[in-house]
Amino acid sequence: MPDTLSTTGYQRALDLGGLLRASLNSVLVAVVAVPLSVLVASLAGFALARLAPRTTATVVAASLVALMVPATALLVPRFAIFRFLGLTDTLVPLIAPALLGTSPLYVLVYYLAFRALPADLYDACLVEDLSPLRTWWRVALPLVRPVTAGLTALTFVLTWSNFLDPLIYVYDRDLFTLPLALRSLSLLDPTNFPVFLAGAVIATVPALVVFALAQRRFLHHDD
Template sequence: MRAVAVVRRAALYVVMVALALVFLIPMIWLVSTSLKSQGQVFAYPPVWIPDPLQWGNYVEAMSRAPLLVWLANTVMIAVLALAGTLMSSSLVAFGFARLRFPGRRVLFILLLSTMMLPDVVTLVPQFVLFRSIGWVDTFLPLIVPSFLGGGAFNIFLVRQFYLTIPRDFDEAARLDGASNLRIWWHIILPLSRPVLVAVGIFSFVYHWNDFLLPLIYLQSEGNKTLALGLRAFISPTDASWNISMAASMFLVIPVLIVFFVAQRQFIRGVVMTGIQGR
């Protein structure tokens, strides 16, 4: 029986490694192409290991477009939106999970129902609103909404995690005279690091890769984000895919770094969410 278990585990690992390699092929091709010469991009059979490595492709990409400016814009938008999402979604989730008030369940159902509403339905009303207050071609439409709730999915995720925290902590804190805000800040938040990391990664990746909203609201060249600015490398008359892939690495690498640094907390937060519900 032990031998059978070892064989099954070995077969499972082989399948997982094979699937991982299949999923990694686009990423490997991206990195490889970013270091190729123009002649190696369309070579057949495909060249997987460039020889020699063309590190100058990254310099060429930065000379063709203000990639560092776009990178700074993207970082600022993603970080500020991340902070707003964590603060607002955790606060709203605290109200739904730990407080008792009339209509709580009805409001929570209404909140969840907004997840069935496509984002494109609200694009025109939002644009009219932000244009009327002069926010077009600024970062405010991409940042401020994150401070006004943080999104129904994020609220739901955090609320489900809060339900797993014993209420004895709340009651003990109230006996010591703590207010609801103090309980949220000093007790609930420190215990919620896994789910907050998960929500933070979701928020960061969404705002980092967002293309539609920057396309609608950002017009100046100096205000563009990376996802929007990379369109400058797409041209029907220029097939410099090695330069385009080098520019794309500026968009991909930060997301990979964030995920690998926080992957343990991310997986823990997703797994523990929903263990207990009320």
């Protein structure tokens, strides 16, 4: 059992690992990627709920296939592609998954949520001559707010804790995100538990705070 309480672990973690710089990089990625991702997912989900059944079925099937492919299976080819594009050792590959809504599952969740809205509602919007974009923004999106809250939180957590992508794409210490900096911290001395656990706490807190804020929305609302 530990003998004394002290905060030296935190100080050492911050000094040794360059965690401040890494935190800023992580924040930068999250600020760009998370809103973009939720936007892409909700737009796509809405379009799927409103497009012709045949188009929808094709895209849903493609999404399920994309969902089937484990992230690790795409490591090598994605790396080859980003290298070909000259985008390795930048933060772009860490933001790129936002175009997929971070996970096709989130697009499908939005699709199901928008499809579950009453058909009368969409008919009324047609009668009112609202464009799809306006229907999405002013009518449909406010009605699925719990979904948005939940998916935003999950997207943030996935983006914030993304370890594999930075591990592969980023070599420059100045571009390290928090998970990657944490890994190099633990490599310095794998038995120095206070230091790297302090780093782990620093990396965990933002994710937990976002969760605590959002979970009331998607866990505690009783109908």
